[in-house]
Amino acid sequence: MSAKDLRNELILSLKDVYHLKAFASLEDLLQGESVVLQYLAAHRGEVIYPSDLSRELRLSRPRITSTLTSLRHKGCVEMQHSQDDRRRIRVTITPDGLALIFDKLDGMNQYFDRMITGLGSEETKELIRLIRRCVEVMAE
Numbered sequence: 001m002s003a004k005d006l007r008n009e010l011i012l013s014l015k016d017v018y019h020l021k022a023f024a025s026l027e028d029l030l031q032g033e034s035v036v037l038q039y040l041a042a043h044r045g046e047v048i049y050p051s052d053l054s055r056e057l058r059l060s061r062p063r064i065t066s067t068l069t070s071l072r073h074k075g076c077v078e079m080q081h082s083q084d085d086r087r088r089i090r091v092t093i094t095p096d097g098l099a100l101i102f103d104k105l106d107g108m109n110q111y112f113d114r115m116i117t118g119l120g121s122e123e124t125k126e127l128i129r130l131i132r133r134c135v136e137v138m139a140e
Helices: 003-018 021-029 032-042 050-057 061-073 095-139
Strands: 077-081 089-093
Touching: 021 032, 021 095, 032 050, 032 061, 032 077, 032 089, 032 095, 050 061, 050 089, 061 077, 089 095
Parallel strands: none
Antiparallel strands: 077 089
16 A cells, blocks of 8 residues: 555544544533533632633633633533632532533543443553554654
């Protein structure tokens, strides 16, 4: 198989992966509202401000503002002025927000559990090794 044919076959196989429901589930959890909800769920009990989210998630402040506004309208987060500094707004995840993100995480875990069961332990480890190697090669 020529290098060009190999490249085309790789692109087609990655395209197939991209269209899997599991990939869509993973993609959803890695961006937008879901990534904000995951962060808030993981840091429950901590004081979180929009600037913290922007810094930690590497998202612009306007993007965080827009996302938080949407999540607030959906009842997934609450926003309250800080008692120490009224200019700052504290963000907390609501029970509805927790339920939503845990449901999404559970769905994603089910997809990947199915993959692991189908591949088996050794092929899963090999896939992980190859993905890590791909990341190394592409990062160079």
